[in-house]
Amino acid sequence: MARAATTTDAFNAVAEPRRRQILDVLAGGERPVNELVEALGIAQPLVSKHLRVLREVGAVHVRDEGRRRLYRLNGRALKPIHDWVSRYEGLWSERFELLDDVLDDLKKEEDDGDDEQRDGGRDAPH
Amino acid sequence: MARAATTTDAFNAVAEPRRRQILDVLAGGERPVNELVEALGIAQPLVSKHLRVLREVGAVHVRDEGRRRLYRLNGRALKPIHDWVSRYEGLWSERFELLDDVLDDLKKEEDDGDDEQRDGGRDAPH
């Protein structure tokens, strides 16, 4: 099985930085594709495709205005992300950072400097 | 170019539901791979692979304990997600929902029932 489609849910749609950028621009108000192309500085077909993904997960709404199509942000679609990640909010508070450090210290003591041997140091860069 | 690697950042790592599930379990405290396999009900190699991705983006820390490896959540890695999505918090408040409805009504009036013709009704199911 391949990776889930980007149109599966908001999580997948928003994993692409360009799509987040599009939403950031739209946060400033309704915009035609034209301006999004300019703002992002990438090819127009690519913008249209990103917009399609955002449309399919409901992150944007479209409105026809003459030969232009005005895109508008729909924040509701991001709520699941906010709800999920909010459960982890506070884990990076100072108090938790300290706890983390303590646990890291305990780990170091237990492993007695023999750490990172099995994993080949491929652990996260800090 | 293909899609960005899942190890590129937390956004991509967390787009996979199973990896969110793993983090959810780890939110309850340090766990060996064993228990994660049980909790998720999927094959062990798959869990190890997901854990590797989470390790590479720094979302989890590992600690060796005998022949087991204890994984621990590192909430800090999720902060960028929280920071980004929080800028959209409130867009789904009641007041904004109402504004949205008003805008949708305006759209309907403008298009005069001729909407969804070009898009073939392929818009997101709201």
Next chain:
DNA sequence: TTGACATATACCTATATCGACATATAATCG
């Protein structure tokens, strides 16, 4: 040592990208 247990990695297949390019569709203007 031999074996059982715990975890990680290698290999394979099917699939869904992202980006570039060409082209189609649609609306407006002269």
Next chain:
DNA sequence: CGATTATATGTCGATATAGGTATATGTCAA
């Protein structure tokens, strides 16, 4: 009508999966 502008779609190439299976690595126990 034909030309221009605005946007969407199709195709192709390169790539990175997720899941399955087999296997390697590491640890403990008898």
